[in-house]
Amino acid sequence: AQSVTQPDARVTVSEGASLQLRCKYSSSVTPYLFWYVQYPRQGLQLLLKYYSGDPVVQGVNGFEAEFSKSNSSFHLRKASVHWSDSAVYFCAVSMDSNYQLIWGSGTKLIIKP
Amino acid sequence: NSKVIQTPRYLVKGQGQKAKMRCIPEKGHPVVFWYQQNKNNEFKFLINFQNQEVLQQIDMTEKRFSAECPSNSPCSLEIQSSEAGDSALYLCASSLDWGNQNTLYFGAGTRLSVL
Structure with missing residues (x-):
């Protein structure tokens, strides 16, 4: 079974x-x-989302993520955060076999002024 | 920005009461999902539709919920007899077509509190 961990x-x-x-x-x-x-x-x-191709995928608002098959990871990055980025971020996976999202537990991002 | 509309935003019910929430998917989106997000940010898939047909649902939904997506009317999800453990944020999402290549657009959710 699939699972997602946001540590x-x-x-x-x-x-x-x-x-x-x-x-x-x-x-x-x-x-x-x-x-x-x-x-x-x-x-x-x-x-953003990824399935295949370039392991670095660009998303909205300056976010990008890098897929690593060897590490089974999909880390999200941003070069310079803004206060408006304060939110909860969820990583999720889905298989074509059932098209249901399996969610991580979320990471709350707090931006210090 | 998503145009999935969920009503009501907040719903308060007593145990044993029915709890009904509605979702208007984005125009032209035949695929609709319902997820439950609890206070620990754990998501549970509940049910999905393509047009008016249920494609997948979990046991809990089948036994305790009533859900439909009629044509030309909002989709709805109704708990027949609310339990304390049903307190959660209920999220509706719609998509243009079936498949992971199609983006799911989420509504803001209905927050259910069962007293």
């Missing part, structure tokens, strides 16, 4: 600093990989 429940970063949010997955085959962001009182929004 950091909370990450605090200074505004303007770089960011990495970690995600590791467990799956017998490479799944579709997603990063979603959840702002307070708003719906989950897709930042």
Whole structure:
């Protein structure tokens, strides 16, 4: 069965600093990989997704993620965070066999001024 | 920005009461998912539809929930007899087509509190 681990429940970063949010997955085959962001009182929004090709995938608002098959990881990065990036970030995987998202437990991103 | 509309935003029910929530998917999106997000940010897939047909659902949904996506009306998810453990954020998402290559657009959710 697939599973997703986000080891950091909370990450605090200074505004303007770089960011990495970690995600590791467990799956017998490479799944579709997603990063979603959840702002307070708003719906989950897709930042980016990956299935194949270039392991570095670009997303919205300057986010990117890098897939590593050897490490079973899909870490999210941003070069310079803004206060508006404060939110909860979820990593998720999905298989074509059932098209249901398996979610990580989320990482709350706190931006220090 | 997502145009999936979920109502109500908040729902408070007593144990044993019915709890009904609605979802208007994005226009032209025939695929609809419902997920439950609890206070620990654990997500549970509940059910999905393509057009009006249920494609997948978990046992809990089949036994305790009533869900439908009629044509030209909002989709709905109703708990027949609410339990304390049902307190959660219920998320509806829609997609243009079946398959992971199609983006799921989520609504803001209905937050259910069962007292």
